Amino acid sequence: MLKSALLLASTALVAAQSSSSEPCAAAAADLRQSSSIEAQVAFDCLDSVPVDVQGNAQLIDELKQIWQFQSELVWLKKPGDDWEFGPLDIEAELDSVKDNLNSFSSEYAVQLAIQNITIRTGNFHFNYRPDILTVFDFFRQINVASISEDGKALPKLYVADDVASVAEGSSDVSEITEINGQNPYDFLKSTSWSQYIDSDGLINDMLSKGDTDNLGSFMNQRRYDGPSTDITWANGSTVSIPNGASSDYASMFAGVTDGQSFFDRFCTGSSSPLSANTKADSGSFDIALPKPKMPAGISHIIAPSAPGPVPRIPTGVYHRRNKRQTMTPTSGSYAENVVEQDSSGTVAGYFLNGDGYDDVAVLKIISFSNPSEDLSESEFCNEFQVSY
Numbered sequence: 001m002l003k004s005a006l007l008l009a010s011t012a013l014v015a016a017q018s019s020s021s022e023p024c025a026a027a028a029a030d031l032r033q034s035s036s037i038e039a040q041v042a043f044d045c046l047d048s049v050p051v052d053v054q055g056n057a058q059l060i061d062e063l064k065q066i067w068q069f070q071s072e073l074v075w076l077k078k079p080g081d082d083w084e085f086g087p088l089d090i091e092a093e094l095d096s097v098k099d100n101l102n103s104f105s106s107e108y109a110v111q112l113a114i115q116n117i118t119i120r121t122g123n124f125h126f127n128y129r130p131d132i133l134t135v136f137d138f139f140r141q142i143n144v145a146s147i148s149e150d151g152k153a154l155p156k157l158y159v160a161d162d163v164a165s166v167a168e169g170s171s172d173v174s175e176i177t178e179i180n181g182q183n184p185y186d187f188l189k190s191t192s193w194s195q196y197i198d199s200d201g202l203i204n205d206m207l208s209k210g211d212t213d214n215l216g217s218f219m220n221q222r223r224y225d226g227p228s229t230d231i232t233w234a235n236g237s238t239v240s241i242p243n244g245a246s247s248d249y250a251s252m253f254a255g256v257t258d259g260q261s262f263f264d265r266f267c268t269g270s271s272s273p274l275s276a277n278t279k280a281d282s283g284s285f286d287i288a289l290p291k292p293k294m295p296a297g298i299s300h301i302i303a304p305s306a307p308g309p310v311p312r313i314p315t316g317v318y319h320r321r322n323k324r325q326t327m328t329p330t331s332g333s334y335a336e337n338v339v340e341q342d343s344s345g346t347v348a349g350y351f352l353n354g355d356g357y358d359d360v361a362v363l364k365i366i367s368f369s370n371p372s373e374d375l376s377e378s379e380f381c382n383e384f385q386v387s388y
Contacts, residue, residue: 042245048259
């Protein structure tokens, strides 16, 4: 079933290809026919955009000024052996990019190099996303989920659409053993591209998560990651799945004929060309393959029939709306033996049960919002430590 669906989707991607020799003209032609095109076509267009040497030199100088306010700037130079991303001299890295602007193959390559510096900080406060990285959204046609059979065994990686079958005990479902020739978890770690502080966060970011609408960045890629993804399952089955790209600005590709005209249209430094008012009208195109948001017929990744309690993972919107409201800390999969809890529900303390856990206490904090005038949270923390 999966292979049949992928075959149809891949056919739609291939059918939209243009015969133009100019990569951006080919991308523009394909976007007139379909909302999704081959990832390779989009990348070839981006890689043909000429480097703006003068503009990037100015940009780098401005980034150095802005990032002077970051308190970790000095610490990152010598972070200690336990910092897995290694030392990072941000100013020196920016200077290196600036000194070698004429050596980069394209504007896209320059901006990826700058963006990669922010990734290596492990800190979202260095967040920087230039215009050229927002024109195309790269995606895979499947997403993945990491599932433990009983909550104790090491998890295995599955196609997310198969999770419901795994929960029902189906013997027809097989775990993924290789992605592009790598161990699946090694692949997730090596291709993750975000500013999470450690590998655990980076890998989690790649996964489809619980019953939220987050499909994960394995599917919704943050950059180009090759023309296809090769999957191998434990039962010996293999498939090569073409990667795709879509654009919310398809209507703005009118008149884009090469890399220079792409730059003039999308990379001029003005925020107006990529504003919400100029996004493509979906009614203007014959859409062959819509940008994936959630697999058809699947409203939740983990089925209600899954063994054990189904995890309820609050979304970011939920937390923003309810940070200072009561959140019952004993709901869901939390232990019921709460020793103490703050009146707002944002802080709770637990002693673990079971042999070997007599000296283990857990302090749960689910909000980083500024405290109110009520100091109950700090008082609770002090009392909890004393009680332990």
